[in-house]
Amino acid sequence: MKAVVCTKYGSPDVLELHEIKKPRPGKNEILVKIHATAVTSGDCRVRGFVSPIIYWFPMRIVLGFRKPRKPVLGVELSGEVEAIGSDVKRYKNGDRVFAFTGMRFGGYAEYICLPEDGLLAVKPDNITYEEAAAVFFGGTTALHFLRKGNIRNGQKVLIFGASGSVGTSAVQLAKHFRTEVTGICSTSNLELVRSLGADHVIDYTIEDFTAKGNQYDIIFDAVGKTSKSACRKALAPNGKFVSVEGQGVAKELMEDIVFLKGLIESGKLKSVIDRCYPLEQIREAHAYVDKGHKKGNVIITVNHGDHK
The missing domain is CATH 3.40.50.720 (NAD(P)-binding Rossmann-like Domain)
Known part of the structure; x- marks a missing residue:
């Protein structure tokens, strides 16, 4: 499968489109065919290793010393369940889902395996895959x-x-x-x-x-x-x-996923999308986000052209 790999820390040029092995779901995992992901400020900070000096060493321990330990970035995504593990109960093949992977990353790829008890839910019918990838x-x-x-x-x-x-x-x-x-x-x-x-x-x-x-x-x-x-x-x-600067990072809670989904379904929360880029233009997307002037979210379309 195609995936964007962060080969080392640096400018958007360190991002390369590679062919890597398609994952297979474990007993409690689902395999998601990704339709959209986002370029967040968090992705850009990791790619460029933007860190206060005082946190430099501990952040390298967490993220990886020479390059990201999780080389496929991307913390939020939407897509369709293509396969499920033998013990999965909450999801079935064909379910349209959206998810927040956080420090697990993995969104810049055609497929990802996610634990069924992770931060994910069935996508609301009143938003597109692109809008769903811009929520969490x-x-x-x-x-x-x-x-x-x-x-x-x-x-x-x-x-x-x-x-x-x-x-x-x-x-x-x-x-x-x-x-x-x-x-x-x-x-x-x-x-x-x-x-x-x-x-x-x-x-x-x-x-x-x-x-x-x-x-x-x-x-x-x-x-x-x-x-x-x-x-x-x-x-x-x-x-x-x-x-958001210097006061820690947001805790990742399932109740927040449920809460945000409910607001979307009731029309009280909508995604703002500035631009969409295909996966092949991930460098351009990162360069645009680096400028610091995006309106809302920048979305990457994956497996584009084959979903409704």
């Missing part, structure tokens, strides 16, 4: 940090970087939790963020959100580009600043 990275990250901020009905919440993968999910989730949402983004993304339900939008290129005197119960930096000290004037008394 941003959704679980946004959920984790909004909960860390102790989000509650009636609060004022500010999302810094509201137009990215995490930010577009955070705006919608904060509205679901019945808060007053302000989204910060660039000029070209104002309408997008407003369309996701933000009550107010601020263009950071022309306006300093801390200078207006407004205060927020939660400030969520969804892109890791500001700091608590920079936001101090805009934090309400007892307000919380949470950030």
Whole structure:
């Protein structure tokens, strides 16, 4: 089968399309024919080994010293069950599923084996494979940090970087939790963020959100580009600043998968897709994400042209 292999740490040029052995499911595994995956900021950080100096050594132990120990990156995907292990009960051949592999990676390939009790579910009928592959990275990250901020009905919440993968999910989730949402983004993304339900939008290129005197119960930096000290004037008394940078990684919970799936099925959460690339153009996709200006998610189509 075809798979994109990260041959060493570095620029997008280290990604190479290889022919590797097709996996076979174990007793408790399902074999998924992948139709779509995503290029997340997490994939790009691993590929380029972007790490604070203090974490350099432990991160190399976790990820691999000379190159990624898991050479096929990709943390979220959607596809169709092609085979099941002898003990599998939850899924059957032909089921359309979407999944979050996290540190197991493996999405940049034509096939993957997943444990049936992993972070996966049957794909909602009201979204495409491409949209399904754009749910879990941003959704679980946004959920984790909004909960860390102790989000509650009636609060004022500010999302810094509201137009990215995490930010577009955070705006919608904060509205679901019945808060007053302000989204910060660039000029070209104002309408997008407003369309996701933000009550107010601020263009950071022309306006300093801390200078207006407004205060927020939660400030969520969804892109890791500001700091608590920079936001101090805009934090309400007892307000919380949470950030994807330097505050740990989101915990991967099955209840979050179920929760996000329910919101999609009820029309309360939608995926935002900036661009789609075929697997063969994975380098171009990574180069685009590296620029840091994507709107929502960048999707890779796999086994394209043979699914509905």
